[in-house]
Amino acid sequence: MLFQSLASLVTAGVPIERALAASEPLVVEPLKGLVRDARQRLREGQTLAQALGVDVGLVPGVVLGMLRAGEQGSQLGAALEEVAQQLEREAELASHIRHALAYPILLGVAGTATVGVLVTTVIPRFAELLVGMDAELPASTRLLLGASAVASRFGFLIALMLTAAGALFLGWLRRPAGALAWEQFLLDLPLIGRIRLALATSRVGRAVGGMLRSGLPLLKALEYGREAAGNVAVAQRLDRVRDEVSAGAALTPALEQAAAMTPSALQLVGVGEAGGQLALMMSRAGALAGQEAERGLKTLVGLLEPALIVAFGGMVAFVAAALLQAVYAVRPG
Numbered sequence: 617m618l619f620q621s622l623a624s625l626v627t628a629g630v631p632i633e634r635a636l637a638a639s640e641p642l643v644v645e646p647l648k649g650l651v652r653d654a655r656q657r658l659r660e661g662q663t664l665a666q667a668l669g670v671d672v673g674l675v676p677g678v679v680l681g682m683l684r685a686g687e688q689g690s691q692l693g694a695a696l697e698e699v700a701q702q703l704e705r706e707a708e709l710a711s712h713i714r715h716a717l718a719y720p721i722l723l724g725v726a727g728t729a730t731v732g733v734l735v736t737t738v739i740p741r742f743a744e745l746l747v748g749m750d751a752e753l754p755a756s757t758r759l760l761l762g763a764s765a766v767a768s769r770f771g772f773l774i775a776l777m778l779t780a781a782g783a784l785f786l787g788w789l790r791r792p793a794g795a796l797a798w799e800q801f802l803l804d805l806p807l808i809g810r811i812r813l814a815l816a817t818s819r820v821g822r823a824v825g826g827m828l829r830s831g832l833p834l835l836k837a838l839e840y841g842r843e844a845a846g847n848v849a850v851a852q853r854l855d856r857v858r859d860e861v862s863a864g865a866a867l868t869p870a871l872e873q874a875a876a877m878t879p880s881a882l883q884l885v886g887v888g889e890a891g892g893q894l895a896l897m898m899s900r901a902g903a904l905a906g907q908e909a910e911r912g913l914k915t916l917v918g919l920l921e922p923a924l925i926v927a928f929g930g931m932v933a934f935v936a937a938a939l940l941q942a943v944y945a946v947r948p949g
Contacts, residue, residue, distance in 0.1 A: 617642050618651070619679075619703060623696035632692065633658045650674055663687050679703070681840020682823065686830045698826040702844075705822065709815070709906065716913050720920045727928030734935050736771060739764040742939060757942040760935060792848070799849035807916055810878075814909035816850040817877045821885075821902025828895035835862055850876060867894070881905045 618639055625635035633655055640651045650668065657667035665683040668675045679699050686695020743761050753761070767774070788794035803809040823844035827837040835858060842854040853876040860870035868886040871877050877885065881901035888897025 618647060619696050619700040623693055623700055626696055627693035632664055646674065664692065676703075677840065677843030681832070681837070681843065682827050682830060684832070684836075684840070691830050695826075695830045698830065702822055702826060705906070706819070709818070709909075712910060713913060716917045720917060720924060723921065723924045723928075727924060727931075731928065731931050731935075734932070735764045735767045739935070739939075740768055742942075754938070754941040756934070756938040760938040795848050796852065799847050803847075803849050807912065807919075811909055811912035811916060812847060813850065813875075814878050814905045814912060816845040816847040817881045817905035818902045818909055819844040819846055820850070820854065821877070821881055821898050821900075821905055823902075825895050825897075825899030825902060828898060834867065834894070877901065878905050878908060880908065 621639040621642055622632070622635050625638060626632060630638070636651050636655050636658070640648060643651060653670065654664070654667035657670065658664065663684075665680045665687060668683070669680045679702070682695050682699050682702070683692070686692040686698075739760060743764065789798055799812075802812055820841050824837045824841035827840060828834065832840070838854060838858040838861065842851040842858075845851045845854065853874040856874045857867070857870045857876050860873070861867055866889065868882060868889050871885060872882050881904060884897045884901040884904065885894070888894040888901075891897075
């Protein structure tokens, strides 16, 4: 909303400082504070990108890069419009991901809770009935009762250990080396890797295409566009691409060698580079990659739902079978 309002006002000829003042009521904190501070910095002679970039992390790097491109090319209104569209696409994509994963997450939580109740409550009570009975329990029942006893006795300790392991893992992810290793691992996975590469390609393609249309040179567009990837492994690949291009290499072979974009996006980039329409085809490559990511997410969710159903159904079936076998094993008298 903020950037759409700024784009409309600046395109109509309103000075950027007055446009910020008029747009301030549209936003909530912490953006209100950002707008107020940006207005003050504009009065001090800073550019819009400089004024918005002081609060590190609040405004995405790709937004700042696109604003710098627009300011350098005297096309700030067009750059603001492109920023608004980019942020809207990002929000729409995030919404699609949340909606796609909502049911599998709910199914996983419900299934885990059901199995937890069985293991910690139902099975221990059943085990009390078997105490003192002259019966040789089947192996499946003994395994089930042993797992239930461990979960009942050491459940808190296990939960504490899992929490500590999760905290250590999150701490490792916050380190640059850890985040890079994890993102690279995800990119190497069969289906998940293709989806993540397509998502990064979508962001980078649209961002770099928008910056090129705003007049930013290719090397600068690659430098700022890497921040749009949302993936440190892909960003590192784009760094290698930028180094190759600065040394005189063509863009498409450098992207292909670094595996920085999806194959279908690379074809469009190659066509655009050969035909002198790199900005247009880069944007189209980003749009195509976004569609690929969406299809991949639908496929992944389509596989995830039945997999969870089979997994939790198998657990419940094992519990039921083990209990029934124990009942049949008990002989009266």
